[in-house]
Amino acid sequence: MSVLCVVAHPDDEVIGVGGTLARHASDSDDIHVCILSDGVTSRYDDIDRDVRQQIEQRKQRSRDACDRLGVTSTSFHQFPDNQFDSVPLLEIVQTIEREIDTHEPDVVYTHHYSDLNVDHELACRATVTATRPLSDSGVDRVLAFETLSATEWSVTSPDNAFQPTSFVNIEETLDAKLDAISCYQDELREPPHPRTKTTIRNNAEVWGAKAGVPAAEPFSLLREVRR
Numbered sequence: 079m080s081v082l083c084v085v086a087h088p089d090d091e092v093i094g095v096g097g098t099l100a101r102h103a104s105d106s107d108d109i110h111v112c113i114l115s116d117g118v119t120s121r122y123d124d125i126d127r128d129v130r131q132q133i134e135q136r137k138q139r140s141r142d143a144c145d146r147l148g149v150t151s152t153s154f155h156q157f158p159d160n161q162f163d164s165v166p167l168l169e170i171v172q173t174i175e176r177e178i179d180t181h182e183p184d185v186v187y188t189h190h191y192s193d194l195n196v197d198h199e200l201a202c203r204a205t206v207t208a209t210r211p212l213s214d215s216g217v218d219r220v221l222a223f224e225t226l227s228a229t230e231w232s233v234t235s236p237d238n239a240f241q242p243t244s245f246v247n248i249e250e251t252l253d254a255k256l257d258a259i260s261c262y263q264d265e266l267r268e269p270p271h272p273r274t275k276t277t278i279r280n281n282a283e284v285w286g287a288k289a290g291v292p293a294a295e296p297f298s299l300l301r302e303v304r305r
Contacts, residue, residue, distance in 0.1 A: 079107040082183035084174055084205045086197035087117030087159070088140035089262040093273070094223035095187045096147055096255035097248030097282065098295050103148025104251065110181045111144055111152045114170065114201055120160035143261040147254060153177065162200040167207070170200065174208035182216055190222040190240050190298060194232040198225060202300075211303055218305065221297040226272035226281065242296030245289035252282055252293045 081102050085091045091099065091111045102109050116133045119125055137154055144152045155173055158164055178186075188205040189198035202222055209217045221244060224230070229240050248255065256275050259266070267273045272281075279293075286294040 079105070079185065080181055080183045081107050081109045082177060082181050082186045083109070083111045084114070084177070084186065084188040084201060085111065086114050086162070086189060086195065086201045088113055088136045088154075089117065089143075089259070089265045090189070090198070090225055091140070091149075092143050092147070092255060092258045092262065093278065094189065094225045095295060096143075096258050097251045097293070098187070098223075098246045099149060100147045100251035100254040100258075101246060101248060108181070109147075109149045109151075110177070110183070111140075111149050112155070112174065112177045113140060113152065114155045114173065115157045115159045115162070115197060116154075117159055119158070139261045143258040146258040146261065151181075157197075160195070160197055162197045167200060167204055170204035171207045174204055178208060178217065184216065184218050186217055186220045187223055187297075188220070189225055190229055192232050192234045192238040192240055193225060193228040195225070195228040198228050206300055209301065211301065215303075217301075217303070219302045220300040222300050223295065223297055226278065230272065240296075240298060242285075243299045244297040245285065245291070245294040246297070247286070247289075247291040247293070248282060248295055249286070249292040252279065255282075 118132050122129050189202045191202040209220050282293040285296045286292050
């Protein structure tokens with residue numbers, strides 16, 4: 079099986095779907111992570127040498143984290159951080175389409191469309207567009223994941239709230255997820271905050287309890303084609 083994970087920023091792949099990616103790896107699936115932005119530049123007015131070093135450092139941390147999860151390949155793109163709404167959506171769609179053409183995924187994971195972060199919202203919209211069920215598409219499932227501090231902080235309505243319909247048991251891979259998030263130490267926060275290792279573990283255990291397993295990652299099924 080080939081798997082494609084489309085995320086807005088480095089660290090989203092671990093926070094949102096890290097345990098599931100590690101489970102795919104344990105099943106010997108091919109896993110590809112597409113990261114659309116650097117996750118850094120919106121914090122600064124000027125892109126100087128120090129900022130460029132931070133961008134490269136964040137990329138390396140992503141490679142390290144993905145290695146710990148068993149990811150096959152990781153690609154990086156240069157859409158403006160926290161400003162996806164400043165570029166034509168078509169450009170993001172075409173980037174994802176090229177990733178799909180290259181990796182021919184059976185399953186695609188991405189952000190949920192109701193996330194507070196605009197990059198997450200538009201990454202989802204672009205992914206759904208890029209995976210539209212044309213006759214030559216090999217994508218069987220598109221699933222949206224929860225991203226702590228972006229999904230639960232959004233102001234939702236009954237028609238767009240994150241209501242998971244699928245759960246993946248990550249009891250055996252939760253430690254791999256926590257190990258991978260350690261690569262992003264600068265992105266973790268002091269409690270109380272959603273982005274702590276303790277909260278990430280507790281969140282997985284709560285979702286697991288709701289699904290009847292020890293630990294889980296939740297997903298909203300956006301599209302499924304049974305061939």
